[in-house]
Amino acid sequence: MNTPTQExxxxxxxxxxxxxxxxxxxxxxxxxxxxxxYLLFATACCGIELMQTGGPRYDWDRLGMIPRPTPRQADLxxxxxxxxxxxxxxxxxxxxxxxxxKWVISMGSCANAGGxxxxxxxxxxxxxxxxxxxxxxxxxxxxxxxxLIDGVTALKERIQTYKTFGRRDEPIVLQ
Amino acid sequence: MSPVPxxxxxxGKAQSFEAIFAxxxxxxxxxxxxxxxxxxxxIAVQPLEMLEVARFLKSDPDLSFDSLCCLTGVDLLKFxxxxxxxxxxxxxxxxxxxxxxxxxxxxxxxxxTSRETPEISSVESVWGVASFFERExxxxxxxxxLGHHDLRRLLMPPDWIGYPLRKDYVYPESYGGVELKRExxxxxxxxxx
Ligand code: SF4
Numbered sequence: 001m002n003t004p005t006q007e008x009x010x011x012x013x014x015x016x017x018x019x020x021x022x023x024x025x026x027x028x029x030x031x032x033x034x035x036x037x038y039l040l041f042a043t044a045c046c047g048i049e050l051m052q053t054g055g056p057r058y059d060w061d062r063l064g065m066i067p068r069p070t071p072r073q074a075d076l077x078x079x080x081x082x083x084x085x086x087x088x089x090x091x092x093x094x095x096x097x098x099x100x101x102k103w104v105i106s107m108g109s110c111a112n113a114g115g116x117x118x119x120x121x122x123x124x125x126x127x128x129x130x131x132x133x134x135x136x137x138x139x140x141x142x143x144x145x146x147x148l149i150d151g152v153t154a155l156k157e158r159i160q161t162y163k164t165f166g167r168r169d170e171p172i173v174l175q
Numbered sequence: 176m177s178p179v180p181x182x183x184x185x186x187g188k189a190q191s192f193e194a195i196f197a198x199x200x201x202x203x204x205x206x207x208x209x210x211x212x213x214x215x216x217x218i219a220v221q222p223l224e225m226l227e228v229a230r231f232l233k234s235d236p237d238l239s240f241d242s243l244c245c246l247t248g249v250d251l252l253k254f255x256x257x258x259x260x261x262x263x264x265x266x267x268x269x270x271x272x273x274x275x276x277x278x279x280x281x282x283x284x285x286x287x288t289s290r291e292t293p294e295i296s297s298v299e300s301v302w303g304v305a306s307f308f309e310r311e312x313x314x315x316x317x318x319x320x321l322g323h324h325d326l327r328r329l330l331m332p333p334d335w336i337g338y339p340l341r342k343d344y345v346y347p348e349s350y351g352g353v354e355l356k357r358e359x360x361x362x363x364x365x366x367x368x
Contacts, residue, residue: 084330085331085350085351086330086332088351089351122340123331123339130353
């Protein structure tokens with residue numbers, strides 16, 4: 001049997017690299033989850049609640065949430081509002097412009113499943129997850145700022161276990 | 176006096192519907208007056224005469240309709256007609272709500288066109304705001320406005336098939352590789368019944 005010291009001495013050993021990456025990941029994840037910059041992007045009434053969460057009363061900044069005007073600087077995209085078919089391809093483009101690692105929160109019934117427009121609207125997409133992968137679903141029409149903060153807290157727990165070369169986790173549906 | 180004239184501060188003299196219609200009828204003998212049981216009255220205009228009528232309504236000093244408040248497309252499919260044994264209506268129509276800030280009067284103009292070749296002449300050159308209204312009516316009802324400088328879809332994606340606000344519209348099963356499954360979307364079984 002090899003001792004750990006002997007294993008580390010072998011360059012190119014996959015297991016060794018995993019050990020090294022895991023500890024770097026831990027350090028990076030600690031930074032990532034405490035400086036989650038989100039893309040300032042809102043398409044409907046849920047966006048008002050998103051802005052309210054960033055306002056002085058709920059003070060999202062204390063969690064490290066800073067709004068960014070460009071997807072190239074953002075780690076998190078909060079889909080706040082109704083997504084129409086015409087908008088969906090734009091959402092996809094914005095998501096593709098974000099640098100890895102990136103996360104998506106689907107906020108409100110519209111982004112989750114089409115909401116009040118799900119049955120008879122001709123233009124609304126039934127859930128943004130048909131175009132981009134979603135990490136957290138927050139129910140509500142609109143969700144209160146507390147629910148949004150709850151969603152970000154759940155996302156932070158997920159980021160803590162993020163692996164650079166790992167598989168994508170299953171999405172979380174908040175209750 | 177405030178810089179923006181209110182309705183009773185307008186410079187000119189408001190005309191009644193009869194007076195407006197009489198003036199239009201002299202120039203355009205094909206126009207008709209219409210009315211509904213609730214008292215609404217309108218001038219029905221031939222679709223290809225619409226641009227000429229619009230120019231006249233705006234430029235005539237007694238009418239001076241300088242503002243297009245709203246342009247609405249309507250699908251008249253299965254709309255009840257007056258005559259008993261007339262064939263069921265299948266027309267598409269456009270409703271123009273006009274107002275004059277000079278005289279303080281208003282009028283409603285309608286123009287209906289056939290479903291097979293829905294063509295109405297564009298009034299964009301008379302009221303610039305009609306540009307977006309006409310794109311919307313084209314997008315949702317498929318009325319094509321002759322002479323519009325840029326008649327593209329406005330609310331739906333450019334490659335969308337069909338005109339969603341037509342009563343016989345059937346929602347597509349997929350768009351862009353995404354399945355769009357819904358129930359009760361057709362005219363016969365849906366909410367329009
Ligand atoms: S979920 Fe409700 S509040 Fe949010 S965008 Fe849709 S309709 Fe508006």
